[in-house]
Amino acid sequence: MTTGETALPVRLDRESLTPLAVQLADTLRESAADGHLRGGDRLPSTRALARRLGVSRTVTSAAYEQLHAEGWIAGRHGSGTYVTTSPPRERPARQVRPGTRSERSDLLELVPGVPWAEGLDRAAWRRAWRAAADAAPLSRAHRAGLPEYRAAIAEHLLRHRGLDAGADSVLATGGTTAALVELAGSVLDRDDVVAVEEPGYQRATHALRAAGIRVAGVPVDEEGLRPDAVPGGVRAVYCSPAHQYPMGGRLSAQRRVELVERARAEDFLLIEDDYDGELRFDVAPLPLLAALAPDVVAHLGTTSKILTPTLGAGWMVAPSTVTSAVLAYRERTGTRPSPAGQRVLVELARHGDLGRHLRRLRRELSERRSMLVAALHAAHIPVLGDDAGAHLVVEVPSAAAERELLTRARERGILLDGLGRHFAGRPSSYGVAIGYSGCSREALPGALDVLVELLAEQRD
Template sequence: MRSPGSSRTATALPVSLDRESEVPLAVQLADALRESAATGHLRGGDRLPSTRALAGRLGVSRTVTSAAYEQLHAEGWIAGRHGSGTYVTTSPPAERPQGRTVVGGEGPPPSLLDLTPGVPWAEGLDRAAWRRAWRAAADTPPLSAAHRAGLPEYRAAIAEHLLRHRGLAVGTESVLATGGTTAAVVELAGAVLEPGDRVAVEEPGYQRAVQAFRGAGVEVLPLPVDGEGLLPDAVPTGVRAVYCSPAHQYPMGSRMSASRRVELVERARAEDFLLIEDDYDGELRFDVAPLPLLAALAPDVVAHLGTTSKILTPTLGAGWMVAPQPVTSAVLEYRERTGTRPSPAGQRVLVELARNGDLGRHLRRLRRELSERRTLLVDALRAAGVPVLGDDAGAHLVVPCVSAEDERDRLAAGRTRGIQLDALGRHFAGVPSAHGIAIAYAGCSQEALRDALGDLVEILR
């Protein structure tokens, strides 16, 4: 650093204050001076104007400049010297580090119409009900202790939801709050399974669950699916658990038949393995009443998982688990051991949506809306001779392809036309044995879907 005698006085400071901003002027000034020191416009040893002179130059009160200088002094950027003035103490680094950017978590570019599975109809949420729920949730007092199992009122609301919309009768004490389906799988893998255990998972299937199991050191075995869902007789012997989505298989869209459900439950009981039931799209049936949940058929061997992310929005980060008592106890012990728990904020909002009847009204609207969209899409594709796979339910369907290259070509054609589609290939943990394009219809407006129909037909014909 230069000596005071050789210092330069910083007279032309690059400071611009926005009096319309909600950020206090003193904070804006401190930020600007700090940035100037970090970028090299101000260097170690430079003398700053006095607080009075700088206040006059910027047209602000001396209180503003004094507060900014005090903050920078506390951070070590500047120092005062008796009888001499205020000096910059920190020189910029020789080479500024590049900004760090988190990649891969933003989804498709905004310019693309996103028709990939898993995106909910968030724009269909009643905004007045949404605001009302958040306000009511904010009126509840802050928690002073963690609720490892979840808020009691949330667990009660989920028990009521499961009875009304999934036909599953459970007590509040049987429900655990979770952070969503993937979070629940992580907890089950850590609490119930051990490294080296074997778990059978649908193939194609939910790859986040696959990675959650593998992350816990669990061996994942692929299970084939067809038009009736998972094949129970293909479950290998010696597995500790089977992960499946019987209501609307992800991503093929089939529904597990009643006979296969019974066969799978009988094998689980006879061979002592846990059935992990991912109730993907379980609330979204348009044609007939849903088949009984595995958890209703065999509560003694089934861990039932659900989430608000697909029926409402990922904003809440809330889900649920209903499982046999030894399993829920193990999960609670895992949470205590790791110091983790699902966030109560989203739980409180869900409670308010349920309390006012807004959750039920939204689900009824959602089913009507998605039924109309599915009919619109299926009619257009079939009229053009395009085959469609999947049950009349849920928020996506599948168009078969002849090869992996065919998948890639159609994905590329979609991007060229401004549409983001999904290929079955990425849903296989091993070598893909089926090829196709998955098309979701919940994440956009119905108008946008109508506008895209012509392009979709051309891409998939």
């Protein structure tokens, strides 16, 4: 294939699970990023390109539409399609996102968001599923969640998170993102503005935007989200105060008070994503925003990080006006969280297996984190993030350094997660968020040796 004076090879793997249109868009995008295609180069028409590649025009049209939306190409009336001179933002290297399957099954995933599923007591797991299956089939939907599940979560929150919320205040959800979608559909309106952490959890940002909500990025530092940077006129602030995702800081007490005071004065909702708040190793789990200000906080939690995403179970504790709106939304849309995972969680809690697993999980992840931090510090590599959770952050100086690190790690059999993709706008820092819970204990030391070597090379 030729484009102006530029020869550009395009290889499509028809046996790959990645759609052909995505492969084509990735190839053209990477060619523009690395200089094979230059600003002003003319691309062939979608029909001509489809003919050359032996694919349908649907494939080439979809690829062009994606690149046009991203700002890599632009059409000129009556002239054709051209590569733009200035893409809107620097693009991090293409990578498999946490939670998705790598094209190479042999890659060791050191990415955040993967739980320590191998640590689950399999006997307890099987017992919980058998007991859950003994319950009679439901004849009607429980929009708020099974009563026994809500009671189990209320006990869990009191025991492990210090939140004294009665079972009637708990709603079952499908997880934190699912709960956010319900909040967007019930208590927020299209074109409302929600402040989000920058960098932050991009699934939350995408969920809000898909509901027609506008998002405003708020910078974070080592103390978490900056309340002084929250713009006026927002309807809600979405944050992860116990362990900011992905940078790993905790929201300081002073900022918690400041954020609550602003929420009350300006009448906005604080959406607290407590995705791994049970996992602190230096001190007791930090108090929840919901405990400080239950009148303005919607607290969201999930089993996917402390147990497994298999359950698809989470929870919400919020003011009665919010929970009533969510229940009305579920009634209107005929939706409700699946009760199967709720029943399994109830059985794990009933027999004490949930508490025992959390104690083992904290010990295991604390040891793994100590191993990583010691090795990185020995190589004089600074680490960001509190002594908590299942990931830590190492910064690198530039987008190019991040891309090189991700590529070289992948060549050595390790999948890493770049910081650049966690920004909704232009990235202001680069590096890797290193998850240490998804791989086996046996594989971790060897992977750590490679990781330290690659990071040390970045500093030379």
